[in-house]
Amino acid sequence: MKKEDILKKLRSSGLRPTKQRVEIAKFLFERDKTFHFTVESLENHLAKKTTCKFALATIYNTVHAFKKAGHLSEVDVRGKKTYFDTNITDHHHFYDNETSELIDIDASEVVIQKIPKAPNGKKIKNVEVFINLKN
């Protein structure tokens, strides 16, 4: 991903390209594979990869702005911490409770044959399949 694309991510999220934000964006979006993280794990990765200092609040703010702009998604995981995902396509997850690790499942890997209709005046927004793993 080019520098210009990183700036585009920031601009489209309503964020000025500051040193911290550029580092966060580069870390999150300059990669081939999907990345799952919590704010805490992201902070650790940033501390290792960059020389720049990051206040936790900056990471929270930036991640939330990316999420609001649709550049990140949030994953429902039981537990206290919030998990984010750089994969924003419609997809599903394996979850390994032993390691707290999430693994993406492409939407095409899951076929649902039957599903109930939405109640009363509601519509279905999306369907998430969550496969818990054990050893």
Next chain:
Amino acid sequence: MKKEDILKKLRSSGLRPTKQRVEIAKFLFERDKTFHFTVESLENHLAKKTTCKFALATIYNTVHAFKKAGHLSEVDVRGKKTYFDTNITDHHHFYDNETSELIDIDASEVVIQKIPKAPNGKKIKNVEVFINLKN
């Protein structure tokens, strides 16, 4: 549900039948339909329904003991609070983000035709389907 059954729930959870615990057990298990709650919502319901006083810690302890004994299940919902469910059968959920309301879906209402195999040395523990609703 008879009084003896309430006591059975408590005993099988390793809990002595104190006033508070009996009230909580009666409130949770003397009902026909599934009940979804957070510790906070349960506290509010108990305050209305009973004259007994409840420390938050007592509610947390009791609910966790029930969960550990398999009398309650926990639902993955994005957000800070932990949701519990009196339905302990294998089933799925609708989630209405507007109202933060959960609705049960019986396992028979969902048929999955294709699912990926578990990675490396792992096995599938269970599959949860979560249907988000919109208006």
Next chain:
DNA sequence: TTTTTACTTTAGAATTATTATAAACTAGAA
């Protein structure tokens, strides 16, 4: 370019959900 303005970062305080603690209380055994 300088100045100005509006947005940012940051450290630390505040908040929220939950868990731990320790003293006062109680169910059930002896």
Next chain:
DNA sequence: TTCTAGTTTATAATAATTCTAAAGTAAAAA
């Protein structure tokens, strides 16, 4: 009854997250 182990409770502690206000910086205006 009396005793003992398990309980309740208020409060403190912890953890994740959000808020705040002062100091810093990007980019528009002059």
